[in-house]
Amino acid sequence: MRMSRLFSQTLRDTPANTDTISHQLLLRAGFIRQLGSGIYSYLPLAKRSLNKIEHIMHQEMTGIGGQEVQMPVVQPADIWKETGRWYQIGTEMGRFTDKSGHDMVLAMTHEEAVADIVRREVRSYRQLPALIYHIQTKWRDDPRPRAGLIRVREFTMLDSYSLDADWAGLDTQYNAHSEAYNRIFRRCGLPTVSVKADTGMMGGRLSHEFMYLSLIGEDTIMLCRQCGYTANRQVATLRKPTADPVAALPLTKVATPGITTITDLCRFLNIQAAATAKAVFMMASCIENDAQVNKFIFAVVRGDMEVNETKLANAVKARDLRPATDSEIRSIGAVPGYGSPIGVHDAIVVVDEAITVSPNLVAGANAEGFHVLNVNYGRDFKANIIADIAMARDGDLCPECGASLESSRGVEVGNIFQLGTRYSEAMHCLYQDADGDDKPVIMGSYGIGLGRLLACIAEEHHDDMGLCMPLSVAPYHVHLIALKGDAKTEQLADQIYMKLQAGGIEVLYDDRGERPGVKFMDADLIGLPLRITVGERALARGGVELKHRRNKASEIVPIESIDDCVNAELGMLWKNLTSVEMRNL
Ligand SMILES: [Zn+2]
Numbered sequence: 001m002r003m004s005r006l007f008s009q010t011l012r013d014t015p016a017n018t019d020t021i022s023h024q025l026l027l028r029a030g031f032i033r034q035l036g037s038g039i040y041s042y043l044p045l046a047k048r049s050l051n052k053i054e055h056i057m058h059q060e061m062t063g064i065g066g067q068e069v070q071m072p073v074v075q076p077a078d079i080w081k082e083t084g085r086w087y088q089i090g091t092e093m094g095r096f097t098d099k100s101g102h103d104m105v106l107a108m109t110h111e112e113a114v115a116d117i118v119r120r121e122v123r124s125y126r127q128l129p130a131l132i133y134h135i136q137t138k139w140r141d142d143p144r145p146r147a148g149l150i151r152v153r154e155f156t157m158l159d160s161y162s163l164d165a166d167w168a169g170l171d172t173q174y175n176a177h178s179e180a181y182n183r184i185f186r187r188c189g190l191p192t193v194s195v196k197a198d199t200g201m202m203g204g205r206l207s208h209e210f211m212y213l214s215l216i217g218e219d220t221i222m223l224c225r226q227c228g229y230t231a232n233r234q235v236a237t238l239r240k241p242t243a244d245p246v247a248a249l250p251l252t253k254v255a256t257p258g259i260t261t262i263t264d265l266c267r268f269l270n271i272q273a274a275a276t277a278k279a280v281f282m283m284a285s286c287i288e289n290d291a292q293v294n295k296f297i298f299a300v301v302r303g304d305m306e307v308n309e310t311k312l313a314n315a316v317k318a319r320d321l322r323p324a325t326d327s328e329i330r331s332i333g334a335v336p337g338y339g340s341p342i343g344v345h346d347a348i349v350v351v352d353e354a355i356t357v358s359p360n361l362v363a364g365a366n367a368e369g370f371h372v373l374n375v376n377y378g379r380d381f382k383a384n385i386i387a388d389i390a391m392a393r394d395g396d397l398c399p400e401c402g403a404s405l406e407s408s409r410g411v412e413v414g415n416i417f418q419l420g421t422r423y424s425e426a427m428h429c430l431y432q433d434a435d436g437d438d439k440p441v442i443m444g445s446y447g448i449g450l451g452r453l454l455a456c457i458a459e460e461h462h463d464d465m466g467l468c469m470p471l472s473v474a475p476y477h478v479h480l481i482a483l484k485g486d487a488k489t490e491q492l493a494d495q496i497y498m499k500l501q502a503g504g505i506e507v508l509y510d511d512r513g514e515r516p517g518v519k520f521m522d523a524d525l526i527g528l529p530l531r532i533t534v535g536e537r538a539l540a541r542g543g544v545e546l547k548h549r550r551n552k553a554s555e556i557v558p559i560e561s562i563d564d565c566v567n568a569e570l571g572m573l574w575k576n577l578t579s580v581e582m583r584n585l
Contacts, residue, residue, distance in 0.1 A: 003510040008043040010522050020216050022458035023148025025467050029525045038145025038153030048475035050450055054135055056187045057158045064176040066133045066160055071113040073137050077103030079112040083426040087290045088319055094139045106139035111445055114161040115427040118441055125165045125433050133160030147216060149455035162444040170442045174418055177446045181210055181414045189470030189577055190457050195221050196231035198310050199417060206418040211410035212456040221410045222392045226403030234310035236392035237399040240354040249360050249374040257369045260337030262303040276303030277363040279339030281329045284318035296332050298347040301390055302354050308391035315350055315387040338364035341381040351383035352390050413456055414448040467527030468549050471573040476508040479528040481519045483535035493534040496562055503563045529573055
């Protein structure tokens with residue numbers, strides 16, 4: 001490609017309202033342009049990178065038995081009503097009415113479309129297992145698009161769907177995806193870790209996320225360096241210290257004027273936070289019989305712990321949680337700042353499991369300025385739900401080995417779900433087993449967002465001057481620069497351009513009439529792995545200059561053997577890329 005003909009332009013200055021390196025560099029290097037909030041166009045350089053990423057994905061999906069299909073983005077709402085997600089998903093879902101008045105959906109994922117195909121195509125256990133996938137556009141009306149391609153509203157995703165007759169089959173396909181995803185990320189030069197995750201709006205029984213550890217990430221991951229336990233903080237568990245069994249003491253009301261926080265309470269009574277019960281009041285929006293109902297949630301954790309809202313929402317099967325207002329708190333018989341589960345009404349009491357084994361806790365008295373000593377679960381109050389609703393934090397004990405947990409920020413670049421029969425039961429995807437009995441197909445779903453992956457690659461591979469794209473996903477292999485000189489220099493650069501291309505090497509050829517400084521800056525910004533400079537100075541030394549984007553040093557290589565030299569360097573870059581180990585914890 002001649003740069004004089006390249007459609008996109010580089011930008012000298014950092015664009016306004018960009019807070020991440022990947023966003024800045026992809027804009028400046030002319031890879032992407034923004035059309036609207038969370039909506040981007042991919043220009044030729046980015047499209048070439050995406051094509052390469054897609055090629056890797058096709059290879060890996062085919063390698064685990066995937067067959068490519070293509071399912072529509074615009075879908076009738078009926079299938080989403082069948083699974084209930086039409087009602088469960090809030091404003092993130094793009095909805096509209098077609099001219100005949102039918103409810104329509106802009107697909108945010110394709111489980112419903114897959115289930116509809118499966119119930120039409122799959123009759124017998126002999127057709128299973130199966131794996132179908134596509135690379136397709138999705139729409140999620142995210143309220144807070146940010147960080148360029150990291151968090152968008154329209155995006156392209158590789159999504160695949162496994163279909164099995166039994167759970168062992170699902171395990172096999174799930175594990176195959178996990179390995180294929182690791183290979184995809186490694187081949188793209190992106191280090192990731194796989195962590196246990198919330199199943200969220202997908203439902204199902206098991207989920208893992210593939211995280212690129214980075215400070216720009218919005219997810220928090222809990223890691224154990226001792227045993228390798230990793231989980232998204234939304235679902236991370238912790239080993240909770242148990243209290244020694246002691247006799248339950250009598251309830252005693254004490255005056256605690258003006259004390260409304262656990263910290264003040266501990267100071268006032270000279271006790272540890274672990275000896276207190278903390279009340280958290282939330283309003284949950286739940287779906288029952290396809291209608292939205294609001295429920296008051298009275299959550300109780302020990303004073304030394306925090307409530308994990310994802311765990312709490314899952315425990316009460318809520319779509320959303322929000323903090324309750326003071327008047328809502330008073331309406332169930334509790335008092336803000338002095339809340340106690342004793343004597344509340346019209347609330348769903350959810351108690352962390354640690355509360356049930358912690359005797360003689362100090363809790364609010366549901367009276368302004370009073371607390372109660374020696375509150376004991378079972379004797380003094382009961383819960384509607386006992387669950388693990390505590391947030392894992394730095395220094396908490398690893399649930400597997402008891403060592404100390406650490407937190408890290410991460411960007412989710414892939415996600416895999418064991419859906420089970422959630423969709424096949426709702427949409428009657430049945431197959432006949434060997435005995436002639438109808439059974440629901442067991443499903444898994446798996447996804448990687450392509451734009452976010454490209455952004456994470458840019459985050460990982462750059463320096464102060466610009467991108468340093470890994471060979472596997474770089475738009476071109478070689479950036480060829482012709483410095484302005486006599487006609488012979490330009491003729492020579494043209495010849496090298498033709499020769500390299502004839503040998504299958506992808507070349508971006510800067511044939512523009514720009515100053516050398518501009519050409520070098522653009523080459524660094526776009527960040528192709530190798531740079532060749534044809535200029536009088538190198539010619540006087542018997543060749544052209546060859547330089548790795550990552551290295552400062554360059555060498556002079558003879559023109560006759562330029563293709564051999566480039567191939568040798570590219571071969572080395574391929575080898576380095578495939579030998580990259582995933583980042584160790
Ligand atoms: Zn551990």
